[in-house]
Amino acid sequence: MEYEVVDTQVSPTGRLEVLSRTEAAKLLDEGHGSLHELYRNCSLAVLNCGNELDDAKELLERYRAFDIRIIQRQRGIKLDIKGAPASAFVEGKMITGIREHLFAVLRDVIYVSEEIRGNPRFALNTSDGVTDTVFHILRNACVLQPMTDPNIVVCWGGHSISREEYDYSKLIGYQLGLRGLDICTGCGPGAMKGPMKGAAIAHAKQRIRNGRYIGFTEPGIIAAESPNPIVNELVIFPDVEKRLEAFVRAGHGFIVFPGGVGTAEEILYVLGVLLHPSNAEQPFPLIFTGPKSAEDYFRQIDQFIGATLGAEAQRRYQIIIDDPVQVAREVQAGIKLVRNFRKQQRDAYYFNSLLRIEHDLQRPFHPSHENMRKLKLQKNQPKHTLAANLRRAFSGVVAGNVKDEGIREIEKHGSFEIHGDSTIMGPMDALMSSFVAQKRMKISSKKYNPCYRIVAETVA
Known part of the structure; x- marks a missing residue:
């Protein structure tokens, strides 16, 4: 053709x-x-x-x-x-x-x-070195703006969503924009584009001429989620781990819309950070939201988190269904807490340096068949470590679905195998199956062929 x-x-x-x-x-x-x-x-x-x-x-x-x-x-x-x-x-x-x-x-x-x-100045084998790298990439792109109050809302969600969910994400963006808040997303279509579009209209009504529509991406995902032209500050990070860290370092409030495995990866990443004991006291507004039709979707997400990471993880977020005004108000109130906390701790508004991120979460994960099989998905480990390993499992499925290298790996060697405790694999299988049934894996209308196989192991 x-x-x-x-x-x-x-x-x-x-x-x-x-x-x-x-x-x-x-x-x-x-x-x-x-x-x-x-x-x-x-x-x-x-x-x-x-x-x-x-x-x-x-x-x-x-x-x-x-x-x-x-x-x-x-x-x-x-x-x-x-x-x-x-x-x-x-x-x-x-x-x-x-x-x-x-x-x-x-x-x-x-x-x-x-x-x-290759620059010895950036010690990428240490946690501080990776964070310093993320800081410098953001600064070089002029994303870090001093002398401004916290107002960046990170919006996560799927690129393959229904029209109703897309329109809802625009309504959320509109309510955020009316309150003078800026938007940061993964920069692609779907739930990444909707909030920016809504905020742009609200900013125009409020005569805000310097509205920021920030997009973070990386080479592996950019071809599958091409940046939408509303983005006026685009940053390409070298890998998904630095991209994810940039979100939590630069953002002040966080909203999750319906999505697929990529959205699950983002949720597990941020929970892996928040479940670390050093971050227990940090205010971190995190809201899951969607239209009424997405209520079952978020119930499934919540059940999966409860079954794998427990009630402590569930306490780190709110679920608000079909209420854009309430979402915007909760985010705005949460950002005020963030501002007060940063001010008390003498931390910058533009970059959250107090957030503790373990080096294990920062190391790039290559989703090969061997690495996917070797993932430690058992409950006999700290919750933040389990969240990090679950994040890697979902990252591998993202690669097998839409990334060039991952797709070729699947074509050459067959499906990835994901091994773990039955108490974890059961909920994961149920969640993945729901994504497939709801057509959240890919935009294509063709029948989805899973790039993964879940192998449950009996818990001793």
Whole structure:
């Protein structure tokens, strides 16, 4: 099948207008695993905005002829683009938001390659070193803004959701925007786009001209969840673990909409952080919400958390169904507690450095068949450690569903096997099966073929 494509050249928008010869040479050096391949794939994902495709492997194969090259000029750089998806253009001109995202990709790919990787200054084998890395990536992208009160609401939820759930997420964003709150999401479609769209309308009504619509992504997921053009601050992190840490360090209030395994991964990550004894006293507003039709969905999530992590984990969040105004009020009240706590502790409003995140939660997890089989999913461990391992299991399923590397791994070796206690595997199987039945795994209308197999082991 032929897809309409466009060739063009674009000049920079944003901060990165010049590159050194060394940087440009790295971006032009081709080969598997090269910086050029990473930059090309992320750029293609950005240009694919608006197309309902959440299969990274299919995207890369569909636009196999796509390429992007750096042109060094006396007045600065230019991008030479061949075979870009036509949906990124209007009357032959690239949509401004997408153009900005292209240069955000360039900025972050270069920064991580030149300043982070191999730099002894960033001790990535320590918890503090990883947190420092996340801080510097955010600062380089100008996300950290001092002299401002806490007002960033992180919204998590699925890219494959119903129209009713999407419209509800817009209503939530609208109520948040009326209260002067900004939105941070995973930057893709569905429950990531809805709150931004609602907040943008509310900000316009309140004459807020500097509304922030922040999107955090990473190379593995960006092709499956292309950034929507409402995002005006896009940051690409080197892996999902740093992306997740950025959310909890930069956000002040947290809302979870209905979703699939990716949303479950985010929930388990944040519970893994909050269940650590060092974080017991930190105010951390966390609300699960959706329309009336999503009530059963959140009951299933709550039951899974109760069965695996216990009542202590359930106490760390609220569930509010079909009430956008109440959600916005609770988030606003929670953010006031966050502000008071940070002020008392003399911690910055723009970056939560007091939150304790174990290095075990920060280490990148490669979802190979061996690593998935070896996950420790038993109850004879601290709750925050179990939450971290459960998060990895769901992360592996995300990879097998939508990430290029994960899809190829499944095609080559078959389904991932997830082993653990029957008291954990039973609830996990029930939750996963509900995601499949509700078509929350992928956007595609084709029958979903699970990329995983759950193996329950008898508890001694």
